[in-house]
Amino acid sequence: MRVEGTENLAGHRASGTPMIVVGNHTSHLDGPVVAIVLYEAGVVPHTAAKADLFTIPVLGWALRQLGQVAVYRPGLMSTPKNGSSTGSLGELSDVLDSGGSVLIFPEATFTRDPDEWPMRAKTGAVRLALKHPDAVIVPFAHWGNEELIDKWCGKINWKALLRRSASIRIRFGAPVDLSAFRGIPITHDLLVEATDHVMDAITAELVQLRPGPPTTPRWDRAVDGDPFKKIDERNQIRAKKRGARMRFVGCAVLGCVALTRYYKGRRKK
Numbered sequence: 001m002r003v004e005g006t007e008n009l010a011g012h013r014a015s016g017t018p019m020i021v022v023g024n025h026t027s028h029l030d031g032p033v034v035a036i037v038l039y040e041a042g043v044v045p046h047t048a049a050k051a052d053l054f055t056i057p058v059l060g061w062a063l064r065q066l067g068q069v070a071v072y073r074p075g076l077m078s079t080p081k082n083g084s085s086t087g088s089l090g091e092l093s094d095v096l097d098s099g100g101s102v103l104i105f106p107e108a109t110f111t112r113d114p115d116e117w118p119m120r121a122k123t124g125a126v127r128l129a130l131k132h133p134d135a136v137i138v139p140f141a142h143w144g145n146e147e148l149i150d151k152w153c154g155k156i157n158w159k160a161l162l163r164r165s166a167s168i169r170i171r172f173g174a175p176v177d178l179s180a181f182r183g184i185p186i187t188h189d190l191l192v193e194a195t196d197h198v199m200d201a202i203t204a205e206l207v208q209l210r211p212g213p214p215t216t217p218r219w220d221r222a223v224d225g226d227p228f229k230k231i232d233e234r235n236q237i238r239a240k241k242r243g244a245r246m247r248f249v250g251c252a253v254l255g256c257v258a259l260t261r262y263y264k265g266r267r268k269k
């Protein structure tokens with residue numbers, strides 16, 4: 001991994017200022033890779049991860065133990081009871097109140113842009129930033145993850161991963177100035193405009209890492225559609241069935257253990 005711009009994290013880390021770190025989203029590796037980079041830079045991130053991950057045995061437990069935050073969104077996968085997007089923002093807000101740092105991918109899912117440039121994003125990160133005027137919002141971009149793992153089937157490209165020439169580049173930018181959006185009534189249009197401003201900052205960093213001009217105007221699923229919708233729905237169904245199988249196997253194993261202990265107890269009597 002080649003990392004640039006960590007000086008944009010250093011001052012806020014030293015002063016204990018809460019941070020909202022936001023970036024583009026292209027693969028399953030984005031969260032873990034950026035979390036490692038932040039941790040090595042002295043920032044302990046609380047990642048906003050989709051709630052489906054918290055239902056996976058072992059992984060879900062690990063995420064909860066590490067203080068990560070489940071984000072709920074509509075989809076084919078079932079989410080835990082009492083889960084809501086409002087509750088997720090509340091948990092992230094609590095992290096900022098305590099002076100912590102949160103890692104958010106504003107697009108909320110992998111970009112649907114055919115050329116993998118950032119697409120139109122959700123407004124959650126900006127909502128948090130406006131609610132916490134003391135927090136800084138630091139943009140970053142990464143490039144290279146998408147070559148190592150297929151974002152739709154999860155297949156790992158072991159040849160690329162094991163090559164010494166394979167690299168992931170990550171670049172942190174200067175904090176985004178949201179002063180123009182503070183001190184005025186918060187409306188949906190204001191949140192959308194402020195979010196576009198944040199995505200412009202992320203795109204500006206990504207331009208430094210990869211070839212080609214960014215898509216203009218930015219890809220918007222509501223307008224341009226979702227070319228990967230069928231693939232995404234298929235993978236959601238497969239993941240749901242896989243989760244059900246894993247839960248069945250887990251229950252079967254626990255049942256066998258319980259029966260074994262029961263019969264051993266009877267034999268002793």
